[in-house]
């Protein structure tokens with residue numbers, strides 16, 4: 001047997017997945033608490049012990065790991081125009097698996113710099129201007145960033161013409177400087193992979209070790225990527241397939257957590273409506289967005305704000321006061337679990353509300369414009385209305401078997417301009433295989449694809 | 463010398479897609495950097511594109527007759543966005559029917575457009591003016 005061990009150092013749990021490459025099978029999984037405060041290897045060893053109880057003492061050919069422990073990868077993004085380079089920067093950082101704490105546009109001010117010092121990002125992505133375009137703002141921003149008191153690497157992916165100028169400004173200060181290709185070399189041309197590659201490299205070289213995750217290198221062949229990047233890799237593989245297997249096509253996934261809601265779409269998002277003209281920045285085929293104000297516990301208030309108290313009460317079929325009551329109890333105890341039927345209904349409503357908000361913000365919109373000959377349509381972002389599969393994952397779903405109903409409720413979106421999936425198949429990633437199989441895809445895409453396809457692909461595969 | 467950059471597009475809810483392609487081609491041939499936003503372009507899109515690309519001129523095309531309405535406030539928004547003194551051109555079938563061009567030109571100039579071109583203006587004419595206004599030899 002050729003066995004590999006796939007490790008996900010999550011924020012709460014360290015999850016292990018053992019795969020037999022010869023039989024193309026996941027043969028055991030185990031998990032234990034992540035131990036960032038002492039040494040992450042402690043939690044890992046405990047999980048490994050549990051795994052070995054199931055498998056016996058077998059040798060692993062390879063051990064691959066991803067991590068979102070110790071707060072994940074915290075980034076700040078800077079661009080010029082909010083809908084153009086600032087958006088491109090944010091999409092690039094999200095796609096690299098980062099948590100984007102804040103995105104800035106136009107010129108940075110002194111108070112912005114103070115705020116950035118407070119955020120103390122692990123990486124700052126500096127963009128602005130197409131190649132040959134605006135230089136003034138990005139050069140100003142570099143001078144401002146030279147004044148920060150905190151230390152962080154700067155990934156420069158702005159106007160090519162200002163790259164060396166900004167290097168001279170920043171490198172003399174406390175900022176390691178990484179020059180890469182512009183995220184938007186020409187107007188409305190998105191080019192985020194080079195910046196993402198650099199972000200990932202910095203994550204591996206500097207941040208992992210700073211978080212005490214690289215001790216005992218002998219045990220692990222290396223942490224390959226942030227967990228979200230592994231998930232994105234798995235979803236993209238499932239969608240596109242390999243040289244031997246045809247992928248299952250366009251799909252979406254969501255990760256519902258206590259503090260954030262993450263949405264993925266692996267889709268071109270081309271118009272399905274006839275005569276729709278697409279506007280704005282084209283979006284990446286593999287797109288990831290993170291809603292920092294939407295979650296089941298730490299961000300429960302955000303959910304209620306976004307969808308409205310009456311909607312949460314309606315879904316849960318309770319009086320609004322009961323919702324407020326539940327929010328108060330969540331405030332007092334973030335680890336509270338629903339016990340009664342009513343509490344379960346409340347959590348159901350919060351989950352549906354969180355998911356709906358995440359999906360609405362992620363999806364494109366279609367607006368009708370009247371002209372003398374009738375209606376014409378303007379599309380912004382991706383048209384996901386015909387996406388056929390929604391994969392649900394996330395700690396918040398651990399305590400419910402209602403995920404499909406939650407998904408359906410979330411997709412009952414009243415606003416008809418939103419291009420969200422209308423009737424996808426909904427599957428829950430109950431075994432938490434996405435990050436593990438994303439890791440596996442880096443060494444054996446065929447096996448990773450087959451395993452993914454067995455779990456998620458059934459009805460769609462041809 | 464660096465190439466001058468133009469942002470072009472068809473404004474408003476106008477879907478006439480052919481003319482702008484011809485202009486795109488002609489302007490590029492004449493040595494300009496062209497950012498072509500296509501059809502159904504909002505005022506904000508011209509402005510945002512001009513900021514990122516540091517454009518020297520915005521060339522607005524309108525063919526369906528509602529140009530006057532669509533163009534109102536563009537100059538003010540440019541001023542607001544820091545695009546001071548950016549060159550603004552408009553052309554195509556900018557108003558409904560056959561109106562007196564000098565009157566039409568007056569109204570568009572009052573809106574802040576530097577040059578106004580009536581129906582049937584060949585690209586060459588516009589290129590000549592662009593070179594003159596932008597100081598290209």
Ligand code: B12
Pocket residue numbers: 371372373376475476477478479480481482484485521522523524525526527528551552553554555556557558559560579581582583584585588
């Ligand atoms: C094809 C066409 C359509 C097609 C467009 C298909 C498409 N996606 O491109 C369809 C059927 C969708 C259509 C719809 C409408 N159309 Co129509 N259409 C035409 C038509 C026949 C040809 C346009 C064309 O492609 N010309 C060829 C290109 C190369 O020329 P051009 O567009 O004029 O562009 C050149 C010049 O104008 C100039 N130019 C353009 N912009 C600028 C800008 C500057 C700064 C400069 C210097 C020069 C310049 O340079 C270009 C290149 O040489 C014209 C009539 C005509 N023969 O021009 C009517 C015409 C433009 N349409 C007209 C109208 C009214 C409409 C409708 C409102 C209703 C209708 N009657 O059908 C709708 C509007 C829909 C909308 N929301 O935009 C009118 C406009 C009248 C006016 N302004 O007073 C015209 C003139 C027909 C007419 N005589 O009534 N149309």
